[in-house]
Amino acid sequence: WGCIPSKMLIYVADRIVEIEEAKKLGVDAEIKNIDFHAVMERMRKSRQESQVHIRRGISESKNLDFYEGECHFVSDYTLDVNGNKLKGEKIFIASGSRPFTPAIKGLENIDYLTNESALELKDRPDSLIIIGGGYIAVEYGHFFAAMGTEVTILEMADRLVLSEEPEISEVLKSELSKRMGVHTNAQADEVKVNQNGVSVVTVDKKSGSRKRTSPSITSIPLARNASGDSCW
Incomplete structure (x- = not known):
């Protein structure tokens, strides 16, 4: 899309x-x-x-x-x-295909973005939490960080862009980390909202420990599902 x-x-x-x-x-x-x-x-x-x-x-x-x-x-x-x-x-x-919304507690309580709705933005968000670490997430992270947005990427796997070789993922994380927060092994478990904005509670896939991101303006769950029900 x-x-x-x-x-x-x-x-x-x-x-x-x-x-x-x-x-x-x-x-x-x-x-x-x-x-x-x-x-x-x-x-x-x-x-x-x-x-x-x-x-x-x-x-x-x-x-x-x-x-x-x-x-x-x-x-x-x-x-x-x-x-x-x-x-x-x-x-x-x-x-x-169309955007896939993951089953994350509290996500329904915020006006989150998808990779489609993000293309309709008129104003630059001050901060952004991106849930997912595939190529779409990396592309959007790169763009918004360059625009001046404070970006945080959360990926539940142990590396970014699993379709690429591990060495590429390693270099990618190293370079992106210079301009944004990149967290792997971080499964988004819950979205919380308070007067400071939106934060995401993550579970470390290795240790099981829970962490909470800094408050952000909005979040983007970046994944897509096939639109097979338009032809069944």
């Missing part, structure tokens, strides 16, 4: 980090201002334009019939899409 938009945000974050680290190369550079609203609006405008181009390309393809709507199987090789019966020897289900 946010593949292209998130990469546009990462591009901005990369430029900011490069400028901040330019002194290592003997270049004295300074960032005077970061217009968060302008950064987000540029991303949203490009996203909208991409959606229009993709839809036009699909609908105008000579070798493709485009049906829009929910579908379901009426037999082993037949689908019904809004009353249209479509048959195929092979049926490839690629219905995308």
